[in-house]
Amino acid sequence: MSQRSRTARGPGRNGQQQGEEYGLWQSIKEDLKHLIDLQNTDSEAVQIIITQDQHMHSNRDTMDAEAEEKQQEDNFRKGVKTADAVQEQIKRTLEQLNLIRAIQKSKDEEAESKQVSTPSRSSLLGVGSSRSVGRAGTREREKEREREREREREREKEREKERAREKEKEKEKEKERDKEREREKEHEQEKEKEKEKEREKEKEKDRERERERERIKEEKEKKKEKEREKEKEKEKEGEKKRELERETEREKDPYEFDGPGDEMDIDTSTNLGNGQGISRKGNGERGDWLPYARDSVPRGDVATSSVKADSVEPQGPGSAMTSAAQRSRVMFVKGQDVVFKPKPANLTDTAEWFLGKVQQVLGEGKSRRYKVKDEDPDVAPEQRQEYRTSASNMIPLPPPGQDLLVLEAGKTVLALYPDSTTFYKAEVMSTDKSTGRVNLRFEGEENSGTLQEVERRFVVEFRN
Known part of the structure; x- marks a missing residue:
């Protein structure tokens, strides 16, 4: 089992x-x-x-x-x-x-x-083993x-x-x-x-270019300024040429003095005593003296002088008063002392006679003109006014030391008022033969009885 x-x-x-x-x-x-x-x-x-x-x-x-x-x-x-x-x-x-x-x-x-193991009894016994x-x-x-x-x-x-x-x-x-x-x-x-550095460099380059443009602009402005200066110089040269042409053609200059050319001088003798022309006095008192401020009378009340002025001081015995035609033929030279009359600023003003010196002779013949500088001692020489005039508006002054005729008493003359550079109408009262100085009564000082003593060289024939 x-x-x-x-x-x-x-x-x-x-x-x-x-x-x-x-x-x-x-x-x-x-x-x-x-x-x-x-x-x-x-x-x-x-x-x-x-x-x-x-x-x-x-x-x-x-x-x-x-x-x-x-x-x-x-x-x-x-x-x-x-x-x-x-x-x-x-x-x-x-x-x-x-x-x-x-x-x-x-x-x-x-x-x-x-x-x-074997199927022997002993092996069977060893089953437990x-x-x-x-x-x-x-x-x-x-x-x-x-x-x-x-x-x-x-x-x-x-x-x-x-x-x-x-x-x-x-x-x-x-x-x-x-x-x-x-x-x-x-x-x-x-x-x-x-x-960032590159951007800064670019900005710096932009600023540099801007400065360069400004510099170029300034150079262009300077160039334009130079061109304008050149244009001005050309205009000045053209003006000088036109001036010479006007002088040649005897055209009247805007600074032309009253009166015709050298060929003729028309003289209308009028009383200067009550004129309202330029009045100058030396010693820094310009404009302090006026003829009508020294017992003067209105212009209409003063008798018209019938004496016709000469342009040339008689330099010798027997010399007679010269005519306008003779005055126009007088020739002045550079450096000569003269008495001249500038054109008045207004037509209603009366021009005065001043002491001056010829600076330049322009032109020939009938078109000859002269540049005259005002010898006002109150103004520096380089600032003194220069005028352009003709011989008919100039009176020569004799050189220092020259023998001059003794002026007769009662003679009407133009004389340099003491301490001034202006010549006024005066009457010769007498001459001091020892000093050669002339005693004068200036127009407007008749009632005061004041006499002024003036060097004979600065007393010339009266011309209106």
């Missing part, structure tokens, strides 16, 4: 073991396929990380650094997950392989024990599994260490990326500084 039970139990137990090993082996083959797929995925993840890193390195000046770094971090996380899955699959597969190896070893040991051997094999398998699990724990520790090393490497890479970002940031700052 027991024999039947053993026979029935044996094949069932062996079949069970065969089914367990078969199923385990099929599981191992599936795990190996899955492990290969995971390994390929891990390799692809590593390649993606490498490609992204190369892309970031080659495009660091133009890329969006933040977006690219975020993408790389995602790639790292996926790679770590895939690597962990590979490690876990390897661990599980190894455990199954160790298990099937332990089962196979136990079967081999059981088979060997069966071959040693065989059972003991089977139990010993089971314990051995348990020990083998324990050792395998120990080895697996060691391998797990190694994998943990490897993952720690990977994390350290990742931290190092992250630090390196941070340093690279800092370097890129510094590089960008340097570029910005360079750009």
Whole structure:
């Protein structure tokens, strides 16, 4: 009975073991396929990380650094997950392989024990021993599994260490990326500084160009000013030429004195005593003396003089009064002292006779004119007024030291009023033979009884 039970139990137990090993082996083959797929995925993840890193390195000046770094971090996380899955699959597969190896070893040991035993009585008696051997094999398998699990724990520790090393490497890479970002940031700052310097240089160039334009503008203005000066000089030269032409053609100048040319002199004897012409006195008292302020009477109350003035002072005995035609033929020379009459500022004014000096002789014959400078001592020589006149409006003065005729009492003359440069109408009262000076009563001073003593050289024939 027991024999039947053993026979029935044996094949069932062996079949069970065969089914367990078969199923385990099929599981191992599936795990190996899955492990290969995971390994390929891990390799692809590593390649993606490498490609992204190369892309970031080659495009660091133009890329969006933040977006690219975020993408790389995602790639790292996926790679770590895939690597962990590979490690876990390897661990599980190894455990199954160790298990099937332990089962196979136990079967081999059981088979060997069966071959040693015989169907003798003594062997039958040793069935208990065989059972003991089977139990010993089971314990051995348990020990083998324990050792395998120990080895697996060691391998797990190694994998943990490897993952720690990977994390350290990742931290190092992250630090390196941070340093690279800092370097890129510094590089960008340097570029910005360079750009700022370039902008400053451009601004300086613009300012320099602006200064150059201002300088060119100033030079053009100066050139235009010079051209205007040249134009003015040309106008002056043209004016001088036209002046000479007018003098040649006997055209009347705006500064021409009253009276005709040298060829003729028309004399209208009128009373000068009440005229309102220019009155000048020396010693810085210009305009202080006026004939009508010294006992003068209105112009209409003064008798018209019937004496016609001569233009030339009689220089010798027996000389007679000269005519206008004779006066027009008198020639003056440069540097000669004369008495001249300028054109009055207004037609209602009466011109006075002044002391002057010939500066220049212009033209010839009937068109001859003279430039005469006013010898006013109160004005600096370079500032004294210069006039243009003809011989008919000039009376020559004898040179100093020349012997002159003694003037008879009662004669009407033109004389230089003391301390002035103006000649006024006067009456000869007497002559001091010892000094040669003439005692005169000027028009307007008749009632005061005042006599003025004037050097004979500055007493000439009266001309209105």
